[in-house]
Amino acid sequence: MIEAIEFSSFSEFLNMGGYAFNVWAVYGLFAIFIVANLLAPKIRRKSILKEQYRRIVLNEESDANESG
Amino acid sequence: MWLWFSKLGSPKWFYELSEKWLPWLVGAMVVFLSIGVVWALLYLPPDYQQGYTSRILVVHVAVAGTSLAFFPLMAVAGTITLVWKMKLADMVAKNAAPLGAWFSFITLATGSIWGSASWGTWWEWTDSRLVSMLFQFFLLLGVISLRSALDNSEAAAKACALLSIVGCINVVVIKYSVEWWNTLHQPSSPVNLDSGSANGPEFWVATAIMIIAVYLFFTVSLILSTRNEILQREKGSQWVKEIVKKQHAEV
Numbered sequence: 001m002i003e004a005i006e007f008s009s010f011s012e013f014l015n016m017g018g019y020a021f022n023v024w025a026v027y028g029l030f031a032i033f034i035v036a037n038l039l040a041p042k043i044r045r046k047s048i049l050k051e052q053y054r055r056i057v058l059n060e061e062s063d064a065n066e067s068g
Numbered sequence: 069m070w071l072w073f074s075k076l077g078s079p080k081w082f083y084e085l086s087e088k089w090l091p092w093l094v095g096a097m098v099v100f101l102s103i104g105v106v107w108a109l110l111y112l113p114p115d116y117q118q119g120y121t122s123r124i125l126v127v128h129v130a131v132a133g134t135s136l137a138f139f140p141l142m143a144v145a146g147t148i149t150l151v152w153k154m155k156l157a158d159m160v161a162k163n164a165a166p167l168g169a170w171f172s173f174i175t176l177a178t179g180s181i182w183g184s185a186s187w188g189t190w191w192e193w194t195d196s197r198l199v200s201m202l203f204q205f206f207l208l209l210g211v212i213s214l215r216s217a218l219d220n221s222e223a224a225a226k227a228c229a230l231l232s233i234v235g236c237i238n239v240v241v242i243k244y245s246v247e248w249w250n251t252l253h254q255p256s257s258p259v260n261l262d263s264g265s266a267n268g269p270e271f272w273v274a275t276a277i278m279i280i281a282v283y284l285f286f287t288v289s290l291i292l293s294t295r296n297e298i299l300q301r302e303k304g305s306q307w308v309k310e311i312v313k314k315q316h317a318e319v
Binding site for chain 2: 004005006013016018019022026027029033034036038040041045048049052056
């Protein structure tokens with residue numbers, strides 16, 4: 001497993017055979033792409049649930065006021 | 069069959085089913101993504117011509133291939149919306165468009181970064197593959213703005229469905245552009261499993277794993293945003309109100 005790794009040192013790994021900028025830019029973009037498109041719907045879900053809970057509570061209160 | 073079909077189209081049914089599927093899909097996505105990235109970054113041998121820039125192609129090919137699935141998906145969902153008026157299909161189509169725009173953008177960006185190292189140019193206006201992919205990106209932005217421009221959601225669904233069907237023609241152009249016009253972008257290499265060759269088995273296995281990972285990510289992200297859409301469009305219904313109350317109690 002370890003011997004099959006293409007690099008013998010960490011700096012060699014970072015250097016990517018002279019294409020450090022290109023390789024790391026692509027993998028960085030890829031990471032942002034994945035995280036953004038999983039986090040955004042998660043955050044959205046939270047705000048939707050919060051907003052709708054507030055609406056339900058408000059409606060129940062106004063219903064209670066009307067009948068009382 | 070028809071019972072199954074109308075059940076599948078029910079937002080509630082989809083919401084409950086996707087809840088059961090999500091943990092498995094997320095788990096599989098994490099496993100495939102980790103294996104794909106570690107393999108590509110640590111174990112993939114350098115290409116004899118491209119050096120380590122071939123590692124970029126593992127991501128680029130997976131994202132680009134998946135980006136071609138959006139217009140066919142939106143066209144099928146659009147047709148279902150037009151013919152059977154299925155609400156769920158329209159929700160999927162609506163949320164697929166922004167994700168597809170992301171996929172197209174990442175395809176263009178990763179390709180450009182690879183090209184700057186390998187071709188010596190970031191962009192080439194005369195290349196059919198590059199320009200048709202850029203066109204797909206703009207078409208998806210068009211679908212998104214068309215939907216937000218039309219207040220009537222039924223008219224918006226109709227217009228987007230039609231534009232999605234037109235967009236499928238462009239997908240065919242993207243796919244065959246490298247064969248019809250022999251410009252800068254190289255045609256896809258045939259899958260070659262002889263070890264020691266430039267596009268040998270290491271590259272193909274890494275790419276195959278990454279393609280599965282990216283498809284899983286696409287599915288998970290689309291399910292998450294479709295579930296949000298369901299919560300919003302069905303907010304008047306009792307079952308959604310119960311979910312909202314239950315979630316509030318748990319937090």
